[in-house]
Amino acid sequence: MSSSSALFWFRRDLRSHDNVGLHHALTTFKKVYCAFIFDRDILEELPSKQDRRVEFIWESIAELKASIESMGGDLIVQHASARTDIPALAKALKVDAVYTNEDYEPHAVARDAAVRKTLDGEGIDFRTFKDTVIFEKGEVLTQAGGTFSVFTPYKNAWLKRLHDSDLSPREIKAHRASFAKTSLAKELPTLESMGFERTNILSFMRAGMSGAAALRDDFVDRMADYKEARDLPSVKGVSYLSMHNRFGTISIREIASIAYAETLRKKNIGAETWLSELIWRDFYFQVIFHHPHAAESAFRPEYDAIKWPNDKKLFTAWCEAKTGYPLIDAAMRQINQTGYMHNRLRMIVASFLTKDLLIDWRWGEKYFADNLNDFDLSANNGGWQWAASTGCDAQPYFRIFNPITQSERFDTQGKFIRKYMPELKNVPDKFIHAPWLLPPLEQQARECVIGRDYPLPIVDHATQRDRALALYKTVKGAK
Numbered sequence: 001m002s003s004s005s006a007l008f009w010f011r012r013d014l015r016s017h018d019n020v021g022l023h024h025a026l027t028t029f030k031k032v033y034c035a036f037i038f039d040r041d042i043l044e045e046l047p048s049k050q051d052r053r054v055e056f057i058w059e060s061i062a063e064l065k066a067s068i069e070s071m072g073g074d075l076i077v078q079h080a081s082a083r084t085d086i087p088a089l090a091k092a093l094k095v096d097a098v099y100t101n102e103d104y105e106p107h108a109v110a111r112d113a114a115v116r117k118t119l120d121g122e123g124i125d126f127r128t129f130k131d132t133v134i135f136e137k138g139e140v141l142t143q144a145g146g147t148f149s150v151f152t153p154y155k156n157a158w159l160k161r162l163h164d165s166d167l168s169p170r171e172i173k174a175h176r177a178s179f180a181k182t183s184l185a186k187e188l189p190t191l192e193s194m195g196f197e198r199t200n201i202l203s204f205m206r207a208g209m210s211g212a213a214a215l216r217d218d219f220v221d222r223m224a225d226y227k228e229a230r231d232l233p234s235v236k237g238v239s240y241l242s243m244h245n246r247f248g249t250i251s252i253r254e255i256a257s258i259a260y261a262e263t264l265r266k267k268n269i270g271a272e273t274w275l276s277e278l279i280w281r282d283f284y285f286q287v288i289f290h291h292p293h294a295a296e297s298a299f300r301p302e303y304d305a306i307k308w309p310n311d312k313k314l315f316t317a318w319c320e321a322k323t324g325y326p327l328i329d330a331a332m333r334q335i336n337q338t339g340y341m342h343n344r345l346r347m348i349v350a351s352f353l354t355k356d357l358l359i360d361w362r363w364g365e366k367y368f369a370d371n372l373n374d375f376d377l378s379a380n381n382g383g384w385q386w387a388a389s390t391g392c393d394a395q396p397y398f399r400i401f402n403p404i405t406q407s408e409r410f411d412t413q414g415k416f417i418r419k420y421m422p423e424l425k426n427v428p429d430k431f432i433h434a435p436w437l438l439p440p441l442e443q444q445a446r447e448c449v450i451g452r453d454y455p456l457p458i459v460d461h462a463t464q465r466d467r468a469l470a471l472y473k474t475v476k477g478a479k
C-alpha cells in the first residue's frame with residue numbers, strides 16, 4: 001500500500017459493501033476520502049421537482065454516509081456539477097487519484113472523459129472499475145471476436161465465461177482503516193435546498209442498502225415460482241429490485257450469485273429464469289456501449305425511415321391513462337402513481353404506443369425516462385426498441401400485441417385492472433378487458449357508462465394493426 005491518498009467517487013453504486021472501485025481504493029491507498037455529487041447537470045434536466053428518484057438517492061446517501069462514518073470515514077456530499085467539482089475536490093484534498101466505478105451510458109462516458117482530462121492536467125490519476133455488471137464492454141464476444149446482437153448466444157457465451165471469481169464479493173470492512181475524514185464532509189444538502197420536494201416513494205419502496213436487502217430476502221423465498229408468476233401483474237411474482245439495481249444499493253454479484261447457486265444446486269427453473277433477466281441487463285449495457293447511436297436512433301438504421309404519424313392527442317391519452325383499453329390505462333396509472341411498471345405491462349403499453357397509436361418509440365422512451373424509478377438508458381432503450389421492432393433481437397414488426405387478448409391472458413379476472421381503475425370495479429370479469437362491449441343497460445346498472453365514466457377506445461385495434469403493418473412495410477428489408 002502506498003502512503004498516498006485517493007478520492008472515491010460514488011455514482012450508481014450507492015453501497016459500502018462489495019463495491020469494486022471502493023475496494024481497490026481502500027487496498028491501494030492509505031487514505032481514502034469519499035464523495036457523492038448531486039449533479040446539477042443531471043438534476044436540472046429533470047422535468048419535475050417531485051422526482052421519486054432524487055428522494056430515493058437522498059435517502060440512500062444518508063444511509064451510505066452513516067455507514068461510512070461507522071467505519072471511520074466520511075462522505076462529502078455536494079450539490080454541484082461533477083464535471084468541475086470532482087477535479088476541484090481532488091485538488092483541494094491533494095489526492096493522487098480519483099477512483100470510481102464505470103458508467104457505460106453515452107453521457108456518462110463523455111462526462112468521465114472531461115473529468116479525466118482535467119485531472120490529467122493536474123497530474124491526478126483517474127481510474128474506473130467494472131462494478132455495475134458481471135461482464136462489460138468486450139468481455140463477452142462471438143467466436144469471431146465480434147459483439148453479440150442476439151440475446152440467446154450472448155447468454156450462452158456469458159454463462160460459459162462465468163467463474164466463481166466473477167461473482168465473489170469485494171471486501172470493504174476489512175480495509176476500513178484506510179477511510180479518511182475531512183472537514184469538507186458536512187451535512188447533506190436538503191432536498192429543498194436543491195429545489196426538490198418529497199414524493200410518495202417511501203410509502204412503497206425502502207431506500208438504501210437496508211431496503212435492498214429486505215427486498216432480496218423477500219424475493220429469495222419466492223424465486224422458485226418466478227417463471228410462472230413473473231408475467232402476472234396482479235401477483236407478487238417479481239423481485240421489485242430494479243431501482244436498487246439502478247442505483248447500486250445492492251451488488252449485482254450478490255444477487256447473480258444467489259440465482260446461479262440456486263440454479264446449480266436445485267435445477268431451480270425460477271432461479272434460472274431470473275438469472276436470465278440479470279443477463280439481459282448486462283446484454284443491454286454492452287449494446288449501448290458498443291452501439292451508442294441506438295441511444296438516439298434505431299439500432300437498425302433502416303427503421304429510421306418510418307414516418308410515424310405521431311398524433312399528439314393519442315399520445316396524451318396514452319400518458320394520461322385515457323385510451324379506453326383497461327389494461328393499458330391501469331399500467332399507465334401504475335407508472336404515474338408509483339414510478340414502477342410491471343415488465344409484462346411495459347411490453348404491452350410500448351407495443352400499443354408504437355403499433356396501435358403509431359407513435360415514435362422515442363416519445364414513449366422519453367416518457368418512461370422521465371417517470372420510471374428504475375430508469376436506465378440501456379434497459380429502457382433496449383425495451384422500447386424491442387417493442388418497436390427497431391432494436392437488436394427485437395420482436396418482429398408483424399408481431400403485434402392485441403391489447404385485449406394480452407389482458408385476458410395476463411390479468412384474467414381483471415384484478416390488476418380493478419386495483420388502478422376503480423371506475424371499472426363493477427364491470428363483470430367477462431367485460432373487464434373490453435368494457436365497451438357491455439350492453440348499455442348493464443353499463444347504467446353498473447355505474448360505468450362508457451364515454452361518460454370511462455373513455456371509449458381511442459382507436460380500433462384491428463384497423464391500427466393494418467396501418468402499422470403498412471407503415472413497417474415502407475421500410476426496405478423490414479423483418
Ligand SMILES: Cc1cc2nc3c(=O)[nH]c(=O)nc-3n(C[C@H](O)[C@H](O)[C@H](O)COP(=O)(O)OP(=O)(O)OC[C@H]3O[C@@H](n4cnc5c(N)ncnc54)[C@H](O)[C@@H]3O)c2cc1C
Binds near residue numbers: 342374377380384
Ligand atoms: C419498454 C420497456 C422499458 C424498460 N425500461 C427499463 C428501465 O428503464 N430500467 C430497467 O431496469 N428495466 C427496464 N425494463 C426491463 C424490465 O421491465 C424491468 O427491469 C423490470 O420490470 C423491473 O422489475 P423487477 O426488478 O421486479 O424485475 P425482475 O423480474 O425481478 O428482474 C430482476 C432484474 O433484472 C433486470 N431486468 C429484468 N428484465 C430486464 C430487461 N428486459 N432488460 C434489462 N434488465 C432487466 C432488472 O435489473 C431487474 O431488477 C424495461 C422493459 C421494457 C419492455
